[in-house]
Amino acid sequence: MIMAARTPYKAFPLHKIHVSLTFGSRAPFRAGVSSRCCVVSATSQSCESPSGSGSGPQESKAQSAVDNDVGNTLMGQGIQGTSPASPSSRQFSGHSGQASVSLKSSKRTRLVHDDDSRVILKGLSMSELTYVLKNVAQVAQPARIAQRLFSAMYDVRAYIYRRKKQNAMPGLVASWDELEGHINAKTLDKLRRTCTLSGLVTLEDVQTSKDGTAKLVLRLDAAGKGASREELMAAGSTVEAVIIPDGAKRNTLCVSSQSGCGLNCQFCATGRLGFRGNLNACQVLEQMVIAARHVADHHADGQHNMLTNVVYMGMGEPLANLEAVKSSLEVLCEESVATFTIHANKITVSTSGLVPELNELMETTRAQLAVSLHATEDETRDWMVPVNRKYQLDELIGALERWFPKDDVGANGATNRWRSSVMIEYVLLQGINDTDEDAKRLAHMLQNVRAKVNLIQFNPHAGTIFATTSGDASARFRDMLMRSGQREVSLRVSRGDDENAACGQLAAGGSVDFAVPLSDVPARFQDAVVL
Known part of the structure; x- marks a missing residue:
């Protein structure tokens, strides 16, 4: 009963x-x-x-x-x-x-x-x-x-x-x-x-950088009956997943959810490829299976031989393929039998700001959330992250205030203690979004959001028009952000950039055959870019 x-x-x-x-x-x-x-x-x-x-x-x-x-x-x-x-x-x-x-x-x-x-x-x-x-x-x-x-x-x-x-x-x-x-x-x-038991993914290459970061180059195999049109589009294309070791006890896997990406963020190599198709849940999980085998097989000490964290931050916009992402999360977090042994607070899904899908993810899963913000004004973000033209900053920040309120009471009165905070990702671009005024606006924007800000060093790739903010300028931005009221701020150390495995560099095996042109640069940023 x-x-x-x-x-x-x-x-x-x-x-x-x-x-x-x-x-x-x-x-x-x-x-x-x-x-x-x-x-x-x-x-x-x-x-x-x-x-x-x-x-x-x-x-x-x-x-x-x-x-x-x-x-x-x-x-x-x-x-x-x-x-x-x-x-x-x-x-x-x-x-x-x-x-x-x-x-x-x-x-x-x-x-x-x-x-x-x-x-x-x-x-x-x-x-x-x-x-x-x-x-x-x-x-x-x-x-x-x-x-x-x-x-x-x-x-x-x-x-x-x-x-x-x-x-x-x-x-x-x-x-x-x-x-x-x-x-x-x-x-x-x-x-x-x-x-x-096929995972519809074939490992084609492993490229290991000097810091130990391993990029897995994967070919997507074709599915048959039941596959969606977007999944059939992806068949035969290449995606990448990245294993990022961090000290002796942590191995983070960055998985892809799409082949290419349709959002065309201006600083991201993946966005320049255009949308090439969706992965199904099987293919998302198979990246984890292949990566778990690799980590287990390449740890001579036999102790630090398992994945500890998973981030949906590889190729594609995860929330544009929400069905597959949610299905993979359900399998990943199954507790009735032994699986990857990764807890929900070690699983993070990133988005550029698809607000309805963000709300659904928050309502229907217990994964952690990261938001790729990168700008503090709609005019700038409309250019840098074009999805902002549909879901502007007020709507996006409003959703974050709903799910991550400073008073620790979530939507409809429910506590959100299993999600301590949202991760705000902010890539620093020289002369674009790294001024003191940007730092002050960012702190003000997040004043009612329980957030951690992760400042990211820009990782150049072929065809980029942006320059990397210097280390001193990055530290100054961090300090101004903290003085303005945002207490939790970190500067991410770039990993795997020598093998094009770093944030924003994933482009299907290093391909520079970009299908999507860059947007017109706003007049006020003409002097900050290299055209």
Whole structure:
């Protein structure tokens, strides 16, 4: 029996939601919603039972709720659901043995197939994976097999441990052959015929800079049935992901969400490529799988061999591909089985300022937020970050005041303590946005926002018209910003610039075949640029 208060979303903070499970005569088990980045949305008023891990009556009853929810999201793809539940409903799992929160989703789940019409499993949530195993592969004990497969696809600790013990359950697997002896042969045969472990990404090159930063050059493979037009556009193109080591204990992965970018920020090499297509959730996650293997394989001491942070700051605007980003976040933060072991407060999604999508990300995930601001006046930002022409600074800052208020009370009265602050990214361009007046305006703009400002050294690339602000001028800007009331300010040290792996330099393997011209430079900045 599931008991949950039918309270409108606006009335309760997610971190305070609790449900009770009662099985037979046992006392109710009180379960909190996962503390990691649970993907939810703003319109739900109900809770349903989770996918179980066994095959008994508890699994059957709990799994039927999953089927009711997930089945209808997969309708229209040759897969029939098992009940007339709302087609917009989607199940999201929390801890193993706890109830999942079933919330309305604005988009229906898509099954993507490979060229052999096999379902691509990477990118599916636990409940979606369970549904596919039951209704497509038609395996016995689908919930149990789903947990094994989820771990096999994403468990970095299992990958590391197997090098010591060859017969251990594998992790970060790339093919069904790796699971022989770990999954029943009959079940494995069904999986081979109907599903694939392909990540639709091929590692083509690794370029390592002097400071240890590693740029992964990746080719996107084609998907088949179920892929969107934008995902089909990206097939065959190249994207880049960057592994940034920081001391002995931190390895940050910067992942791409699009091939190229359609926003044409004037100082960014990726924007000059133009939009070449979207990655699907499978391809976003496969970057993490490939990077996790690389980090594990290239740490001789065997101690600092896992990714610790993930930032969606690579090629593309993540919020312009929100469906894939949210799906990848859900998998990344699954807690019912071992995965990448990265907590939500170590996962950051960056945006140039797509305000409606920013609000949706805040409402439906618990990832951290970074905003690429770069200017303090609309006239300047309209030129530097053209999306500002649609969502001007007042609207963008207003959204940040809603989600990151200085008084620590979030939207609709809910606390936002799992998001301590928003990261404001500000690239310093000589003579453009690095004056004392800019620093004062920036501090005033953020006076009601709980923010950390990250000042970024501009990293030149082929074809740029901008110059880098000097170290002394950068320090002066920082000091003026702090004296003006912005207390948390940092100066980012450039990493990987000798291999074109630094911020703003990702351009598909170093290509300078820019498809998008620069915008006209405003008259007042003519003397500050090199034309």
